[in-house]
Amino acid sequence: MSDLTRMTATEIAGLVAGGETSAVEVTRAHLDRIAAVDDRVHAFLHVDSEGALAAARAVDERRAAGEELGPLAGVPVAVKDVLTTKGVPTTVGSKILEGWRPPYDSTIVQRLRDAGTVMLGKTNMDEFAMGSSTEYSAYGPTHNPWDLDRIPGGSGGGSAAALAAYEAPLAIGSDTGGSIRQPGAVTGTVGAKPTYGGTSRYGLVAFSSSLDTPGPCARTVLDAALLHQVIGGHDPRDSTSIPAPVPDVVAAAKLGATGDLTGVKLGVVTEFTGEGAEPGVMAAFRESVDALAKLGAEIVEVSCPHFRYALPAYYLIAPSECSSNLARFDGVRFGLRVGDDGNRSLEEVMSLTREAGFGAEVKRRIMIGTYALSSGYYDAYYGQAQKVRTLITRDFNAAFEQVDALISPTTPFVAFPIGARTSDPYQMYLADLFTIPTNLYGGPGISVPCGLSDGLPVGLQVMAPTMADDRMYRVAAALESVVGTFTPPAL
Numbered sequence: 034m035s036d037l038t039r040m041t042a043t044e045i046a047g048l049v050a051g052g053e054t055s056a057v058e059v060t061r062a063h064l065d066r067i068a069a070v071d072d073r074v075h076a077f078l079h080v081d082s083e084g085a086l087a088a089a090r091a092v093d094e095r096r097a098a099g100e101e102l103g104p105l106a107g108v109p110v111a112v113k114d115v116l117t118t119k120g121v122p123t124t125v126g127s128k129i130l131e132g133w134r135p136p137y138d139s140t141i142v143q144r145l146r147d148a149g150t151v152m153l154g155k156t157n158m159d160e161f162a163m164g165s166s167t168e169y170s171a172y173g174p175t176h177n178p179w180d181l182d183r184i185p186g187g188s189g190g191g192s193a194a195a196l197a198a199y200e201a202p203l204a205i206g207s208d209t210g211g212s213i214r215q216p217g218a219v220t221g222t223v224g225a226k227p228t229y230g231g232t233s234r235y236g237l238v239a240f241s242s243s244l245d246t247p248g249p250c251a252r253t254v255l256d257a258a259l260l261h262q263v264i265g266g267h268d269p270r271d272s273t274s275i276p277a278p279v280p281d282v283v284a285a286a287k288l289g290a291t292g293d294l295t296g297v298k299l300g301v302v303t304e305f306t307g308e309g310a311e312p313g314v315m316a317a318f319r320e321s322v323d324a325l326a327k328l329g330a331e332i333v334e335v336s337c338p339h340f341r342y343a344l345p346a347y348y349l350i351a352p353s354e355c356s357s358n359l360a361r362f363d364g365v366r367f368g369l370r371v372g373d374d375g376n377r378s379l380e381e382v383m384s385l386t387r388e389a390g391f392g393a394e395v396k397r398r399i400m401i402g403t404y405a406l407s408s409g410y411y412d413a414y415y416g417q418a419q420k421v422r423t424l425i426t427r428d429f430n431a432a433f434e435q436v437d438a439l440i441s442p443t444t445p446f447v448a449f450p451i452g453a454r455t456s457d458p459y460q461m462y463l464a465d466l467f468t469i470p471t472n473l474y475g476g477p478g479i480s481v482p483c484g485l486s487d488g489l490p491v492g493l494q495v496m497a498p499t500m501a502d503d504r505m506y507r508v509a510a511a512l513e514s515v516v517g518t519f520t521p522p523a524l
Contacts, residue, residue, distance in 0.1 A: 037054065037058065037059050038063055038066045038199045038202075039199060041202060041251075041255075042108045042259060043259065045059055045108050046104055046105050046107060046108050049092065049096065049102065050096065050102045050107075052096065055089070055093045056088075056089035056090070056092040056106070056107030056151060057089045057090055057093055059108070059151075060085050060088075060089040060109055060153075061086070063153060063201060063202075064080070064082055064086075067154075067200045070200065070524045071198075073524060074175065074178060074181070074195075074200070075174065075175045075176060075191075076111070076157060076175055076185075076191045076198060076200055077153075077155065077157065078122070078126070078154075078155050078156065078172055078191070079114070079154050079155045080154035081152060081153065081154045084120075084152065085151050085153050088146070088149075088152065089107065092106050092107045092149050092151070093107075095149070102149060103148045103149050104262075104263075105149065105203070105259055105260065106148065106149030106150070107149060107150075107151065108151065108202060108203060109150070109153050109201050109203070110145055110150045110151065110152055110153065110201060110204060110205065111153050111155075111156045111191075111192055111195040111196075111200065111201040111203070112141075112145070112152055112156065112192075112204070112205045113155070113156050113192050113204070113207055114155040114156060114191070115158060115161075115238050115240075116142055116205065116236055116238075117135035117142070117236040117237075117238070118142050118152070119134075119138045120134050121135075121152075121154075122134055122155065123135050123238070124155075124171075125158070125160065125162070126161065126162075126169070126171055126172065126188075127160045127171050127390065127395070128171045128369060128389065129368050129369045129387070129390025129391060130362075130367075131171075131368075133367065137236065138236060139235060139236020140268045140270060141205060141232065141247050141264050144263055144264050145264065148263045150203070153200075153201055156175075156194075156195055157170050157172065157173075157175045157190065157191030157194075158170060158188045158190065158191055158192075159187045159188035159190075159212075160391070160392045160394065160395050161240050161355070161359065162188040162189075162207060162209055162212055162240045162245075163355070163395055163398055164187040164188050164394055164461070165187045165188070165211070165212075165461050165464035165465055166184035166185075166187045166451075166454065166461065166464070167184065167185055167186070167188065167190030167216075169188075169392055169394045169395075170191075174451055175190040175194045177190075177197070177219065177220060178194055178197040178220065178521045178524060179220065179488075179490065179521040179522065180448065180489065181524075182450055183219075183450055184219070184448050184450075184451055185216055185219065186212075186217070186218065186448070186464070187212060187215070187216060188207075188209075188212040188216075189204075189208075189212045189213055189250070192205065192206045192250045193216035193219075193220040193222050193224065193250060194216075194220060196220065196222045196250060196251065196252050197220040197221060198521075198524060202252065203256060204249075204250040204251070205247060205248070205249065205250065205260075205264070206224060207237060207245055208224075208247075208248055208468075208472065208478075209244045209245050209351060210244065210351060210465045210468060210469045210472050211444075211464070211467075211468025211469060211472070213226050213248045213249075213480075214226055214479065214480035214494060215444050215464055215480070215492075216250075217443070217492055218442075218490065218494075219447060219448040219490060219492070220448075220490060221518075221519035221520075221521060222250060222482070223250065223252065223254055223256070223257045223479065223480065223509070224248070224479070225248050225250075225257050225261060225477070225478070225479040226246050226248045226468075226477060226478045227246060227261060227502055228246075228476060228499045229243075229246050229273070229472075229476075230271075230273050231246075231266075231477070231500070231502065232246060232261075232264055232265050233264075233268035233270070233271045234246075234271050234273060234274075235268055235270040235271045239354075239358040240351070240354070240355050240358065241354040241355055242273075242358060243350070243354060244350070244351060244473070246472070247264065249261045252518060253513065254290075254479075254510040254513050255283070255287065255510065257479070258282040258283045258285070258506050258510075259283055261279070261502070262279060262282055265279035265282075266278065266279050275500070277500065280500065280501065280503040281503055284503070285503035285506040285510070286506040286507065286509075289506060289509065289511040289514070290513070291511075292328050292511055292515060293328065293329055294328040294507075294511050295329035296329070297329070297438070297507070298330070298331045298437050299330045299331065299333075299437065299438055299508065300334070300432055300436035300439045301322060301334050301335065301439075301440055301441070302335060302336075302337055302340065302439055302440070302441045303334050303335065303336045304336065304340045304341055305441040305442065305466075305467050306441070309463075310442055310446070311445065311446045311486065313447070313487055313491070314442050314444070314445065314446060315442065316484075317485065317486055317493075318483060318493060320483075320484060321484065321493050321516065322440065324515050325440070325508070325511065325512060327515075328511050328512075328515065330508075333436060337428035337439075339421065339424040339427075339428050340425060340428060342424075343425055343470040343473055344462060344466055344469055345421075346418040347418075347469045347472070348401070348462060349405050349414050349415055350415065350418050350422065350473070351398070351402075352399070353401075353405045353406050353415050354402070355395075355398050355402055356398070356399050356401075356402030356406060357402070357406075359391075362387065362390065362391075363383045363387070364383050364385075364386030364387070365382075368390070369390040370386055371385040371386045371389045394458075405418075422473045425474055426473070426475075429476060429496075429498070433497075433498045437497075437504055438496060439497075440496070441467050441494050441496070442467055442491070442493065442494065443480040443491075443493060443494040444464055444465075444466075444467060444468075444492060445463060445466050445467065446464075447486050447489035448489055470496075476496060476497060477496070477497050477502040478494055478496045478497070479494070479495050479506065479509045480492040481493055481495070481509040481512055481513055481516075482516065483512060485519070490519055493512060495509050
């Protein structure tokens, strides 16, 4: 394996800018790595070798012409297949969009191109981002590089696995209930969910519009912050985009890397330190809390009593929104069309198309959401869930009057074996137990590796107030400065 694939994004960008290597060399090294290992990992659904090399050559030409390059120019990036990419397949892990090539780029992808990053391809995911293990992809599961018989988390397991397998130094994910942070935790990588509205949803295929948040994935906190800075900021094409600048997350990550948290007050969420988590996960978390205290942070316990209702509230709100959003996939306008032989009605074609195109988990959530929104049940289910969402937001606001940030384990357990939970949806949903409250609130959260349990990675989650993304980067970088990064067994 080329040493270039082991380097951080920061290191690669420095070499390219200094002329010590070329963007083309870096890109070829990563394409070679994908060719060597991805048949076992299955992190990618589509590798755009031609497009990647063309983008890399453009960066080299700009450097040769004396242009000043951006902080991530020439750095390869993998993109979760939930973001539209002009001329490059976007399937959302579903048969219903198999082979679809969008006519436009999402805002996130356009900003990546403008920054001079090199898009390697599209990564595997649970269909329409509905899942916690990347086993619900219509194109087969992704495997965790730490143990190929285990899941890499979900729904963005492809992006996280690509990082852990050294197929890419950077990746983009999307987080609806933990789909960036949870895969980061179980693959030993860094995953950050920005403040809702802090990154554009334009061109993001919608699952749950009030929750979906694109964000950065990396192997170090600083790399994640650099990527966050590139993709973040106001977008007039997204009505939910916040018209405010991105907090200086890069400066915060650099400050945290000094290992000084003097004056920072951190709250340990009481509801996430009791039953429900594996002993090994809690042991690694407690050791990390002690490490943060030694760096100068003041640690206090904070109760957020309504967090315990986040899981059921989420599984009413998200399916309700998905039921509405996925109504557009009807076999008429684009994507798969089944049964259109001239002898069937529009309703029959639509039914056959959705039956053939959607997987079991997507159908399950559409049915739950449709029921929750139906006449006579809206107030009893969806309406009540939104009230719980308000109570959870109040818990966050009250907590942030006492502390600068909240910390908890990212997931209750380490990566489980492939196939172990697919027969029990509730057990699968528990994977996002600790990450969902942040999505309901709308604030930022980050997962950073904090240790190992039975030889598998454990993540610590830092949650901050809305538009205070810099706080989470400072704390995460400080922990990384003492815990270090984690390297999976060689593939």
